[in-house]
Amino acid sequence: MDRTERFYKIDQLLKDSKVVSFARLRDSLGVSRATLKRDLVYMRDRFNAPIEYVRAGNGYRFGKPRAGPRYELPGLWFNATEIYALLTTLQLLSNLQPGLLDGQVPALVERLHAILGRGDRSWQEIQKRIRI
Structure with a gap:
């Protein structure tokens, strides 16, 4: 699965559940711990994704929208x-x-x-x- 597909998969998993564990994200994507962390940081930094860690659920979710541009995955991708x-x-x-x-x-x-x-x-x- 390439990076673009992973972003869309992360987005879908977070939309479908209240809290998604790190292990479930890794298993669904088939990536290393480091790769998943990089993807989450990239989505936060570049796409302004309101992804937050939830200690109580030991996982991730979409939080309140962040300041700045509205979060949205691009429909057109360029390398x-x-x-x-x-x-x-x-x-x-x-x-x-x-x-x-x-x-x-x-x-x-x-x-x-x-x-x-x-x-x-x-x-x-x-x-x-x-x-x-």
Whole structure:
């Protein structure tokens, strides 16, 4: 099961039960303890998932919505290579006709940068190198 499928499976398990044990999550996903922890952290940090640990039930559940964007799994997934290609295309279009995409694109570009991760600055290098 790939990472995307795991996110959807975690989401479904948490929606279907009040509290889901860590062991049940691991068994359902077929992953290591470390992988499950990384997935939960990723969902909290990147998707703003209100996943919380419940000590009394020794498991996880969806809590109250967190501040910031509403939690929702994306309907359209890109891998890093596809995101770089999209950012490159946007950069090329903005160089060809400045102002053409100014109103529509900044929010999209910001989300793409967020998906790539805060520590990944490769996209900045790509933008510096594109010239027509």
